[in-house]
Amino acid sequence: MKKKVVVFSQIDPRILEQLKQQYQVVVLDPKKGDINEQICQEVVDADGMIGAGRLLNENNLAPAQHLKIVSTVSVGYDNYDVQYLNQKKIWLAHTPHVLTETTADLAFTLLVSAARKVPQLDAWTKAGEWKRTVGAAQFGQDIFGKTLGIIGLGNIGAAIARRGLYGFNMNILYHNRHEKLVLAQPLNAEYCSMQDLLQRSDFIVVAVDLNTESQALIGTQEFEQMQSHAVFVNISRGSVVDESALIEALKQKQIFAAGLDVYQKEPLQASELFDLDNVVTLPHVGSATAETRLKMSQLAYKNLVDALEGKTPRYLVNPDF
Template sequence: MAQIVVTRPLVHGALEGLAPPHTVETGPPPTGSELSEEALIERIGTASAVVTTVADPVTERVLSSCPNLEMVAQYAVGLDNIDLAAASREGITVTHTPGVLTEATADFTWALLLAVARRVVDADAFVRSGKFDRWETRTLLGMELHGKTLGIIGMGRIGSAVARRALGFGMDVVFHNRTPANPTIIRETNSRQVALDTLLRTSDVVSLHCPHNDDSHHLLREDTLATMKPSALLINTARGPVVHESDLVDALRAGRIAGAGLDVFENEPDVHPGLLEHERVVLAPHLASATVEARTRMGQMCVESLLAYFSGEDVPYTVRSQL
């Protein structure tokens, strides 16, 4: 029987089937958006396993300060918050929830895109403020997507799901990858692979779906943003640091791009004040995976990993690149 700590409440039923025989302790919501290292160490205590989120700092200090910790089950796909090298040194198994967020994130990408292109947030505020007194020819004009070019940076699971949805809108799809994409995906999405500068120069919408690493850090910055069309929109449901936020604000203020839809931020949860004040920016608090279905399945995958580990079976969803 293992002692398992869950760092914060999850959606109802997400961890169904985990206890008994194991004891599961779920912590209260943290004060503020994140736990500190000290709070996380205290919360894990003598537990054998912990279910973490992307807001939990699973650092070398945390891992080395929890003597009984054998497993970290990350309730997320991304692993930026976990020191994988330290986990490997400590002999701690790390799992995550790959593939589960694909459709939810692709849906939300389109929600942001449509909200920015058709000024949905502005329209809602316009009506609620009592300004709507008659139909007008020039009120809140937006961008029509049919016939436009969608540029996808990162044609993985989520990028290709976004591209499939673009077919229904009659958009042309181009993409940029560091490696050649699956030919089947190219056929299914009627897309073509291009160089990054070509994508930025020709796309009416640029949507980010690449991981955050040394190569993609500040991929969209002053010089690359300057390559985009003045009428183009930028959508980011990937990782905040892929975009240099101050440079994005400068580009928006100068009219070098037309708008942005952002679900993630460079210094999350802090948001650049220039984004908060810009009328052609739609902001969301990291909601791409926020469906009951996706969040429940994430919990189920954590349960599968934990039960397998403590039963001595092969552990699914293990992060293999810890060494």
């Protein structure tokens, strides 16, 4: 009898077809009713699950009788109750590394767009407001040769720093829980305190994982320490930033601008951010290119298949339960 796989979100159709050739596949469908109810029903006899963007915890995984693995098509795993998965002896696999470069690309897209007022000036031009030589109201910030502060020098943070160093001749500062000499030395990146980084950086990019220590890491006190011309970029997780404090900092011009791809509540709707002209808002598209999403799906597929075929997946969040 074929093993059963529950697909709990949209995945690349080519990967879905491969799964259907090997396993009994059930694809959850919001049109058929409450997704959590579907999960509770289908997980009872499931061997594996694959997808992204769903909260998986005791509320919907308790009925699982012999679930071996949850394979998420993402690098982040804050949607999953790892402690409960450990208790149930269910592996959680993710897809690191394959989205590093494209996420770094997006971080710099936000940085440049916010610094040079790209969305605002695009709308201004299309609205027919360009009637004479531009003035101070349309001026942006220079980027070349400035100081870039990275909060969280992991693989993505280092990729962002490389773009700053080699593309824009920027000075690199970074703050981490611990020094990252292997990543920092090739970048001439200076390790410093959070306060030092905030006070010295012209551009600040947050690229940390979401955990108990990083929850609300950036709030009122941190924005007050930034320079008035600073550009703030968040491509990590929305909960890392106190969104109300950010909105107030933008309103009061405590900082020049912000570029955001993540928010405390997603999808973002009816936000005060939409009323501000010094913030660029994107819909959580850090890894959203066709090439990268396929690579992520392929890696998630491999993680899943390895587990179902008795092998240990390479990219486990909880290898030792």
